[in-house]
Amino acid sequence: MRRLPHVPGIITADQVLRTAESIAAIQDDEGGVPWPEGHIDAWNHIECLMALTVAGLREEARRGYDWLVRHQRPDGSWPMRIRDGRPAEAAGESNHAAYIAVGVWHDLLVTGDEDFARAMWPTVVRGLGFVMGLQTTRGEILWQRDAEGRPADYALLTGCSSIHQGLRCGALLAERLGDPQPDWELAADRLGHVVAHHPEAFADKSRFSMDWYYPVLGGAVRGVDAVRRFDLEWDTFVEPGLGARCVSDQPWVTGAESCELALALDAAGLPDRALTVFADMQHLRHEDGAYWTGWQFVNERHFPDEWSGYTAAAVVLAADALAHATPGSGIFRDAGGREARVTGECGCERARA
Known part of the structure; x- marks a missing residue:
């Protein structure tokens, strides 16, 4: 029997299971895991499926992957927001398309089910194909294509950091399935270098904590x-x-960002700091195992007044990483497994000259 994650003094295995069950409880009849507002986006949906997989809720996770297959478009993308089975925002985000590789690789690591990974392989290939089509000469990846197929004119640091992990996971999955994709490796090298060394390549979103920790979480910055x-x-x-x-x-702490920060700290070899952050955010836990999205600490109120599946998912994934419980617990640590190679097209060599 698979060992459920538990982090002594912070969260028990039974509490982790209850948190995963709170995600399953909001899954719709078609397999989608919605935001509290009712829409679904592929990235947060996949994160929730990863948490279900960690907890052994395999049937629910597979229903979620079936949802992804049904809603993927021919170009490899998913609509930015889906509501009631239809696109609510038709643009396709590059980081949404890349995260399918993380989810499928994670499922294979945890379950060992290679048949399922092979069944999902065409979906992964299409998703990363959409991503590759948005990479610039310098190496960053533009954040979306609009409903008419026009690419955005800028990239996002958090999104590109997550895409870096997606490309790395996709390359590992390709090797395991006997269909190597060297272009994905090269794209990850170029992207990782730009994330680590070229802040000018990205729109300024520095007020968001994600732009602070995601370059580490996605594997581009380590050591x-x-x-x-x-x-x-x-x-x-x-x-x-x-x-x-x-x-x-804003005087507002959020559970998902706290857990992602804990994951990034763990990936950087700072487990004590990771444990502290993970313990500190447990005040957001609801008695049924769900988690409040955030806490406004000046007004001393939960904000928004909601529990969110993606917050619960981040808790489960952080618990797994800190406990080293499942074979997929290192998926964020392993995202930084190799140093990016400089191609000479990013500007570094010209600057040195």
């Missing part, structure tokens, strides 16, 4: 650079005893 990055903005984004802020200019 002393990761520690330096954390130290530089720690006091800006971390509220002792409560967790991580969503944005620097």
